[in-house]
Amino acid sequence: MRTPFATASAFVFATVLAGLAAPALAGPGDLALDDVRILSADAMQGRAVGSPGSQLARTYILERFKGIGLAPIGEGFERPFRFKRKDGVTVTGVNLVARIKGTEGGGKTLLVTAHYDHIGVRNGQIYNGADDNASGVAGLLAVAEAFKEKPPRHDVLIVALDAEESGLRGAKAFAAEPSVPLASIGLAVNFDMLSKNAKGELYVSGSSPQPFLKPILDDVARTAPVTLKQGHDTDAQGKDNNWTFQSDQGAFAEKGVPWVYFGVEDHPEYHQPTDDFETIPQPFFKGSVATVVQATRAFDERLGEIVKASGR
Ligand SMILES: [Zn+2]
Numbered sequence: 001m002r003t004p005f006a007t008a009s010a011f012v013f014a015t016v017l018a019g020l021a022a023p024a025l026a027g028p029g030d031l032a033l034d035d036v037r038i039l040s041a042d043a044m045q046g047r048a049v050g051s052p053g054s055q056l057a058r059t060y061i062l063e064r065f066k067g068i069g070l071a072p073i074g075e076g077f078e079r080p081f082r083f084k085r086k087d088g089v090t091v092t093g094v095n096l097v098a099r100i101k102g103t104e105g106g107g108k109t110l111l112v113t114a115h116y117d118h119i120g121v122r123n124g125q126i127y128n129g130a131d132d133n134a135s136g137v138a139g140l141l142a143v144a145e146a147f148k149e150k151p152p153r154h155d156v157l158i159v160a161l162d163a164e165e166s167g168l169r170g171a172k173a174f175a176a177e178p179s180v181p182l183a184s185i186g187l188a189v190n191f192d193m194l195s196k197n198a199k200g201e202l203y204v205s206g207s208s209p210q211p212f213l214k215p216i217l218d219d220v221a222r223t224a225p226v227t228l229k230q231g232h233d234t235d236a237q238g239k240d241n242n243w244t245f246q247s248d249q250g251a252f253a254e255k256g257v258p259w260v261y262f263g264v265e266d267h268p269e270y271h272q273p274t275d276d277f278e279t280i281p282q283p284f285f286k287g288s289v290a291t292v293v294q295a296t297r298a299f300d301e302r303l304g305e306i307v308k309a310s311g312r
Helices: 006-019 028-039 042-047 052-068 130-149 169-176 211-223 248-255 282-301 302-312
Strands: 078-084 092-098 109-115 155-161 185-191 201-205 229-230 257-265
Touching: 028 042, 028 052, 028 130, 028 282, 042 052, 042 185, 052 092, 052 130, 052 155, 078 169, 092 130, 092 169, 109 169, 109 282, 130 155, 130 185, 130 211, 130 282, 169 248, 185 229, 185 248, 201 282, 211 229, 211 282, 211 302, 248 257, 248 302, 257 282, 282 302
Parallel strands: 109 155, 109 185, 185 257, 201 229
Antiparallel strands: 078 092, 092 155, 201 257
């Protein structure tokens, strides 16, 4: 079906890419805000897997990858996969995989992921998914920038995943055909919804089932610019409050890869057409991005500790 988006796509594309030019004096938080603003623009049509909006989002993320100076593994960044949706239609999703080489060479790899898809257009309304999960992709790109500025000790994979909203499909495709052997991944770090919480709280899940993460996260929490709370990783408050398998980290947890997940609790805009850039509290989001950058740096520095304690 021909949509207004299709007719306007060339213009929209040029406009969106023009937005890539970052102001000269922008700080990391400002770049992250730009990422969310652009990825959650109406032009992206809610970034549903297999849609033109998804293609546009991918083009933007790839431009950012190249701008940051990320390198692919092998030929290119794109890793397509096919799956059958619940309605029986087969669609193609595309994960984007980049690697930053560590200074120490060899050893374990740190995997960092965020999904860029959302739920598209329903009943004529665009679900822009600013928090879910343009915000996580912005966090992913901020981590990549930080590691390009000061290289990690271990190899770091920066992976923008597709089709999370279809049931962690991109993460499952990556875990089934990983770009590096799963056994070499020391920790899988996932970001999903980093930008909205009325109480200024960001959650990190994983330290209850993997207590070796707790001292690292306690250290991060002490100096983090937002309140970093640990939890949502057991059935103690009911199955729905256990987030272990509710975002992409689940695909790695399932395979026995140590994992950690950063995100906020549900809010009124969750999976609503009102999950827009305008409803993001900017100071909290910037603090949240700085927190995940700080935490991911700590995971790299202490990956040996994690690997030893997890028995990998
Ligand atoms: Zn999400």
